[in-house]
Amino acid sequence: MSSQLIDKFKQLDAYAKTLEDFRIKTATGAAITVTGGLIMMLLFLSELYTYMSPNISEELFVDTSRGHKLRINLDIIVPTISCNYLVLDAMDSSGEQHLQMEQNIHKRRLDLNGNPIEEPKKQEIATSTTIKQNTSEVALVECGSCYGAALNESQCCNTCEEVKEAYRLRRWALPDLSTIEQCKNDDSIEKTNLALKEGCQIYGYMEVNRVGGSFHIAPGKSFTINHVHVHDVQPYSSSVFNTTHFIKHLSFGTDIEGANTAPLDGINGVAKEGK
Secondary structure, eight states, X not given: OHHHHXXXXXXXXXXXXXXXXXXXXXXXXXXXXXXXXHHHHHHHHHHHHHHHSOOOOOOOOOOOOSSOEEEEEXXXXXXXXXXXXXXXXXXXXXXXXXXXXXXXXXEEEEOTTSOBSSOOEEOOSSOOOOOOBOSSOBSOOSSOOOTTOOXXXXXXXXXXXXXXXXXXXXXXXXXXXXXXXXGTTSTHHHHHHTTTTXXXXXXXXXEEESSSEEEEEEESEEEEETXXXXXXXXXXXXXXXXXXXXXXXXXXXXXXXXXXXXXTTTEEEOOOBTO
């Protein structure tokens, strides 16, 4: 009884199989079978790779928030200009300027071969002028001379920096520092002599406004006069400085996994002297 039910159930098979004796295997059929199998395998691997790979989508939008800062991470080597002569400035389209930025910035002195001379120093926000004294004379006097650069009779230049500032305001060429009494016991002469005999590595980060702007590393003290940004490189001229540099790292904002946020890393910028 059960065998009869099974036989009747088999009658419902719409894809009846032929007998083994009537089957013919050909080379064409084998080629189609192998080709179909390879195509299915490739499709499977392709779908698996697409599923396992992250999907990165780019989106551009306008940030309307206020008060937020953009972090700029940098590590740049200038092999032929000393740290005492290099400054980092930033300015943006809103008119805000940050001259001689020193907060969160480190400077490491290098010799001309790129070897560190001393441990890196973190630059403080405020700088102080150290006045050295000896038993014979004191460079700081009660009201020092500005050597003809004073804007009025009551102006005093008690430090080497004040003499330099007076000459800068007059737009006069600075005389030999060794002839200025306030600079004799100051470290300005030593810094000037080492300007082209050392290199410098500047690294750290800075935070700027999220608007259009720029930043640069350049030799000489920076200041703004008549809305023009300039650098005072006295007693040198700008043509003697070789601004060749190597970018170890430069990125904006936070790192994004799977994306290249520092495309300039490893770039060596070769510049002629005075460029």
